[in-house]
Amino acid sequence: MSQPRQRADATENRARIVDAARALLTNSDELRLNAVAARAGVGQGTLYRHFPTREDLLAEVYRQDVDVLVAAAPALLAEHPPVTALARWFDKLADYAQVKRDVFAAVEVAVWQELSAHSLGPIGDALTLLLDAGKADKTIRPDVDARDVIILVGYLARLDQAEWDARARHLLDIVLDGLRG
Numbered sequence: 001m002s003q004p005r006q007r008a009d010a011t012e013n014r015a016r017i018v019d020a021a022r023a024l025l026t027n028s029d030e031l032r033l034n035a036v037a038a039r040a041g042v043g044q045g046t047l048y049r050h051f052p053t054r055e056d057l058l059a060e061v062y063r064q065d066v067d068v069l070v071a072a073a074p075a076l077l078a079e080h081p082p083v084t085a086l087a088r089w090f091d092k093l094a095d096y097a098q099v100k101r102d103v104f105a106a107v108e109v110a111v112w113q114e115l116s117a118h119s120l121g122p123i124g125d126a127l128t129l130l131l132d133a134g135k136a137d138k139t140i141r142p143d144v145d146a147r148d149v150i151i152l153v154g155y156l157a158r159l160d161q162a163e164w165d166a167r168a169r170h171l172l173d174i175v176l177d178g179l180r181g
Helices: 002-027 033-040 044-050 054-079 082-106 109-136 146-158 161-179
Strands: none
Touching: 002 033, 002 044, 002 054, 033 044, 033 054, 054 082, 054 109, 082 109, 082 146, 082 161, 109 146, 146 161
């Protein structure tokens, strides 16, 4: 009977560790594992059992953010007209890109390639869903596809932190204006 409790505790610890890492990554230039453990309320051993390396932890933060971003597309379309859904998805994309920039800066090339492969397909699919809905109601121009938008918004990963608040969403608004039908 103790197995399910340990499993639930382990799942809860893992989630707290990832949430702590995401918060620290967003608010700091450097992710220190001892700070993650302290913020998550777990010991170093617990952190290392779940994430043997810093890169493993950063990769999990990134994967979860991709999953949240992808799941947002159909949910937003269920609640809003296509252009509004796309605009709100772009807001989420800006948050994702900020974490992506920090994660990619911290993760080695081999891990980066695996993470990139994990995100581009699902994100492209989510973006295609949003673009197709806008094309169907003629609010999105018919000559764009997900790859066009991914290339255009790739700049988000290159923005300096000092410019992030002033430019990220403003530039996404410009991209959205260019996509309108």
